[in-house]
Amino acid sequence: MSAHTTIQRTTIPQIKAMKGQQKIVCLTAYTAPFARMMDEFVDLILVGDSTAMVGYNMENTLAITVEQMTAHALAVTRSSEKACVIVDMPFGSYQESKEQAFRNAAYILKHSNAQGVKMEGGEFLAETVQFLTERGIPVMAHIGLMPQYFNTMGGFKAQGLSPEMADRIYHDAMVHTQAGAFGLLIEGSAEPLARRITENVPIPTIGIGASPDCDGQILVTEDILNLSGPRIPKFAKQFADAQASIRAGFKQYAEEVRAGTFPTLAHCFGVKKDD
Numbered sequence: 001m002s003a004h005t006t007i008q009r010t011t012i013p014q015i016k017a018m019k020g021q022q023k024i025v026c027l028t029a030y031t032a033p034f035a036r037m038m039d040e041f042v043d044l045i046l047v048g049d050s051t052a053m054v055g056y057n058m059e060n061t062l063a064i065t066v067e068q069m070t071a072h073a074l075a076v077t078r079s080s081e082k083a084c085v086i087v088d089m090p091f092g093s094y095q096e097s098k099e100q101a102f103r104n105a106a107y108i109l110k111h112s113n114a115q116g117v118k119m120e121g122g123e124f125l126a127e128t129v130q131f132l133t134e135r136g137i138p139v140m141a142h143i144g145l146m147p148q149y150f151n152t153m154g155g156f157k158a159q160g161l162s163p164e165m166a167d168r169i170y171h172d173a174m175v176h177t178q179a180g181a182f183g184l185l186i187e188g189s190a191e192p193l194a195r196r197i198t199e200n201v202p203i204p205t206i207g208i209g210a211s212p213d214c215d216g217q218i219l220v221t222e223d224i225l226n227l228s229g230p231r232i233p234k235f236a237k238q239f240a241d242a243q244a245s246i247r248a249g250f251k252q253y254a255e256e257v258r259a260g261t262f263p264t265l266a267h268c269f270g271v272k273k274d275d
């Protein structure tokens with residue numbers, strides 16, 4: 001047995017096969033500590049472009065680059081061994097043409113060792129989904145609320161609430177499925193729409209602010225740990241208060257340094273026993 005055949009990373013075909021069998025548990029991670037801690041609990045880690053907002057305190061996701069996403073993705077793959085890892089293609093790196101999309105997706109995967117990419121878009125994106133899938137790059141299509149349309153939409157607005165819009169998003173889901181997407185991420189959309197899509201596609205749907213009936217769920221990790229800023233979406237639920245625990249640690253450290261009780265000689269080098 002070779003030295004590196006201990007744990008096999010979950011593959012994209014395995015994620016696809018989970019539909020109808022078991023819920024697909026997904027979270028975002030951008031850096032080593034969270035990737036390392038969540039690896040045993042999640043099936044899939046998304047290196048989300050939400051790091052623009054959560055990690056860099058930007059107003060929206062538009063300014064993050066291919067190089068930044070690649071660096072975050074590499075940190076995540078180096079710090080996990082079990083979860084399937086996919087990466088958000090950042091704004092402007094895939095919308096221009098299917099060739100541009102392939103070039104940037106191949107760059108990201110080559111330099112990060114991640115397994116697939118996610119891209120936001122409706123019907124126009126289907127030929128890109130097919131082009132990449134045929135050439136060895138698995139694509140998850142992100143539909144519904146698409147944060148990269150921040151300027152077109154004038155903010156983050158729930159989608160598919162009217163029958164006309166719901167039908168258009170349903171159609172987008174069918175077209176992406178036909179094009180070979182390995183999964184659909186449905187964000188901020190009417191619940192009946194997300195359920196109807198889930199029931200009518202053979203590929204997994206991953207919901208965020210979508211429906212309990214989606215094949216899997218995802219949230220932004222910092223949101224569920226109370227580590228995000230003040231603007232947390234309605235669909236996020238707080239599962240732990242890491243902020244309280246981290247702030248307590250900062251407070252204690254500051255107090256001990258100011259009081260001169262940290263460090264002690266036990267934290268120092270070259271200290272003689274009888275000093």
Ligand SMILES: Nc1nc(=O)c2c([nH]1)NC[C@@H]1CN(c3ccc(C(=O)N[C@@H](CCC(=O)O)C(=O)O)cc3)CN21
Binds near residue numbers: 232233
């Ligand atoms: N911290 C964080 N969590 C996220 O889930 C997330 C990000 N950042 N950044 C990228 C996108 C943007 N997302 C968001 C951000 C805000 C709302 C929001 O405020 N929605 C309103 C309803 C908007 C409407 O329909 O008018 C809400 O009440 O939740 C939704 C999705 C989801 N993603």
Ligand SMILES: CC(C)C(=O)C(=O)O
Binds near residue numbers: 208
């Ligand atoms: C919110 C999830 C789905 C995402 O796209 C991100 O984290 O960027």
Ligand SMILES: [Mg+2]
Binds near residue numbers: 050088147
């Ligand atoms: Mg994203």
